[in-house]
Amino acid sequence: MSGTNTAGTRRSTPWQRLNDAAGGANRWVVLIVLCVSLLLVALDATILHVAVPAVTADLRPGSIELLWIVDAYPLVCASLLILFGTLGDRVGRRRILLLGYGLFGAASAIAAFATDAQVLIAARVLLGIGGAMIMPATLSIIRQVFPDRRERAVAIGVWTAVAAVGAATGPVLGGFLVENFWWGSVFLINIPLMALLLPAARWLLSESRGSTDGPWDVLGALTAAAGILGVVLGVKRAGADQSLLGAQALVPLLLGALLLVLFVRRQKRRAHPLVDIGMFARVTFSTSVGCIVLAMLALVGLELIAVQYLQLVLGLSPLQTGLRLLPLTFAAMAAGVLGSWTLHRVGPRLMVSLGFALTALAVLLLTLMGQHDRPLLLTVGFVLLGFGLQTTLFGAYESMLSEAPAQQAGGAAAIGETSYQLGAGMGIALLGSVMNAAYAPGLRDVPGVSAADSAGAAHSLGEAYEIAAGLGGAAGESLHSAARHAFVQGLHVTLLVSAALLLLGAAAALRLPRTMDCAQAQDGPEGTAGQCGAVALPAQSPAGVGAGPAAGGGAAAGSAGPSGQPGRRVKVPAPARRGPAEPARSGRAAH
Numbered sequence: 330m331s332g333t334n335t336a337g338t339r340r341s342t343p344w345q346r347l348n349d350a351a352g353g354a355n356r357w358v359v360l361i362v363l364c365v366s367l368l369l370v371a372l373d374a375t376i377l378h379v380a381v382p383a384v385t386a387d388l389r390p391g392s393i394e395l396l397w398i399v400d401a402y403p404l405v406c407a408s409l410l411i412l413f414g415t416l417g418d419r420v421g422r423r424r425i426l427l428l429g430y431g432l433f434g435a436a437s438a439i440a441a442f443a444t445d446a447q448v449l450i451a452a453r454v455l456l457g458i459g460g461a462m463i464m465p466a467t468l469s470i471i472r473q474v475f476p477d478r479r480e481r482a483v484a485i486g487v488w489t490a491v492a493a494v495g496a497a498t499g500p501v502l503g504g505f506l507v508e509n510f511w512w513g514s515v516f517l518i519n520i521p522l523m524a525l526l527l528p529a530a531r532w533l534l535s536e537s538r539g540s541t542d543g544p545w546d547v548l549g550a551l552t553a554a555a556g557i558l559g560v561v562l563g564v565k566r567a568g569a570d571q572s573l574l575g576a577q578a579l580v581p582l583l584l585g586a587l588l589l590v591l592f593v594r595r596q597k598r599r600a601h602p603l604v605d606i607g608m609f610a611r612v613t614f615s616t617s618v619g620c621i622v623l624a625m626l627a628l629v630g631l632e633l634i635a636v637q638y639l640q641l642v643l644g645l646s647p648l649q650t651g652l653r654l655l656p657l658t659f660a661a662m663a664a665g666v667l668g669s670w671t672l673h674r675v676g677p678r679l680m681v682s683l684g685f686a687l688t689a690l691a692v693l694l695l696t697l698m699g700q701h702d703r704p705l706l707l708t709v710g711f712v713l714l715g716f717g718l719q720t721t722l723f724g725a726y727e728s729m730l731s732e733a734p735a736q737q738a739g740g741a742a743a744i745g746e747t748s749y750q751l752g753a754g755m756g757i758a759l760l761g762s763v764m765n766a767a768y769a770p771g772l773r774d775v776p777g778v779s780a781a782d783s784a785g786a787a788h789s790l791g792e793a794y795e796i797a798a799g800l801g802g803a804a805g806e807s808l809h810s811a812a813r814h815a816f817v818q819g820l821h822v823t824l825l826v827s828a829a830l831l832l833l834g835a836a837a838a839l840r841l842p843r844t845m846d847c848a849q850a851q852d853g854p855e856g857t858a859g860q861c862g863a864v865a866l867p868a869q870s871p872a873g874v875g876a877g878p879a880a881g882g883g884a885a886a887g888s889a890g891p892s893g894q895p896g897r898r899v900k901v902p903a904p905a906r907r908g909p910a911e912p913a914r915s916g917r918a919a920h
Contacts, residue, residue, distance in 0.1 A: 441517040654711060659715070660711070
């Protein structure tokens with residue numbers, strides 16, 4: 330795997346020895362195990378959304394407690410990703426992954442049988458810690474198991490598709506479980522799967538580590554965790570309070586930002602930093618991270634609003650709501666499967682830009698939604714939405730991970746996942762604020778409704794329905810109708826803002842490389858230059874190697890040689906692709 334894992338220092342399992350003897354064919358089995366664990370972590374991010382009414386009816390949490398029941402998991406998970414990602418590079422990614430499995434399973438049992446809101450919040454915190462152990466470990470292990478960029482692109486396509494499937498399937502599965510069992514069953518399903526994954530991963534995976542030079546920066550890890558927690562908490566509170574200048578939002582936001590500035594300064598001064606801040610100086614890496622943030626910023630808050638639209642405006646049940654989102658899931662799966670092929674043909678720049686543009690088109694199409702159900706419109710919109718978003722995330726994640734040094738795979742994976750979570754939190758805050766700002770004015774001066782009732786109804790559509798039911802008569806009917814109309818109007822405004830953010834992402838993606846550079850130096854299993862398996866070689870290349878980045882890194886089929894003749898595709902063993910005197914063409918030192 331990484332260059333630090335020599336045969337003398339790596340503890341291999343019987344399966345791993347069989348895998349080595351078979352030429353690494355079983356790395357695809359490893360990918361399945363990693364993706365199943367990621368699926369559970371992604372499911373837990375959304376599966377509780379449709380169970381909130383049932384949890385509220387059973388545990389009777391206060392408004393603050395309910396907020397923490399929903400937010401504790403993503404908040405804790407986002408804040409600890411860098412800590413556990415870099416710790417995995419140091420002490421072993423397999424070790425952190427196995428510990429995460431155990432903690433995730435135990436926390437799921439506590440959450441499923443929680444008897445009060447405080448216990449459920451504590452369980453969600455533990456789930457967040459377990460998720461933070463699992464998520465970067467899966468991506469960094471993929472970076473190590475698949476040194477060949479083409480194979481890694483396929484693996485990342487599967488990985489991103491599974492993440493999208495988990496997030497999109499959460500409401501479907503959650504709705505089914507809540508309707509047929511009880512709300513705790515949304516957590517209970519994790520336990521048998523984790524019980525299977527723990528021994529399977531222990532048997533299949535060999536340990537891998539990154540650089541072990543210098544001590545692990547404990548203070549830096551804690552500073553990063555506290556800083557990210559403050560920033561994400563601040564933007565979430567800004568969305569809930571509809572004000573960025575309120576003390577509850579501004580204080581944690583500023584404190585978190587200050588801690589992150591101190592973290593960056595500390596890393597720049599250290600001889601052996603926790604995270605190589607220099608990675609952000611690379612245009613491909615920083616642009617990829619920015620694209621992930623923008624994609625999630627535009628989409629996650631929109632997804633929550635769409636669920637409310639399906640349930641409260643169209644009157645669908647939780648299960649019906651989940652089923653309506655299935656086209657998005659299937660489209661995301663298709664984009665993940667086709668991701669490697671698409672990246673190969675069009676390159677990162679065009680792939681990510683087109684993904685953003687397609688998603689923006691889907692969002693604009695959904696502005697045609699009204700107060701009445703239009704199944705065909707919703708299906709087409711969700712298909713375009715799922716395919717476009719998955720295409721964007723695939724291209725951004727693959728470019729980011731391929732740009733990062735192999736020995737820092739855990740840190741790079743953690744940065745990618747943190748940007749994902751941060752974008753999601755900012756999206757909920759920003760689009761939630763836009764939605765509330767556009768929704769509230771529609772409830773002023775409703776005939777027969779007092780100012781106090783109008784103010785209460787302005788908090789949310791669900792609360793407006795409750796107040797309308799309590800009023801009854803003509804006043805209640807007027808408030809119900811006005812709230813429904815105002816919500817749809819607010820949804821349209823939010824969709825337009827989301828589309829603008831997506832088009833901004835399409836423009837930002839133009840800084841990505843034009844082609845997929847398969848000739849860049851990367852660590853192979855023994856520290857050799859692992860490159861793309863099949864490269865297009867110029868017909869008259871004297872050195873027998875590709876034409877370099879200017880000609881697409883030798884990745885595109887049918888590339889022309891110096892004389893303009895079509896390129897010929899040749900299978901070359903990775904170690905033999907670069908002569909001893911030939912420099913790395915990517916402009917980066919070999920990892």
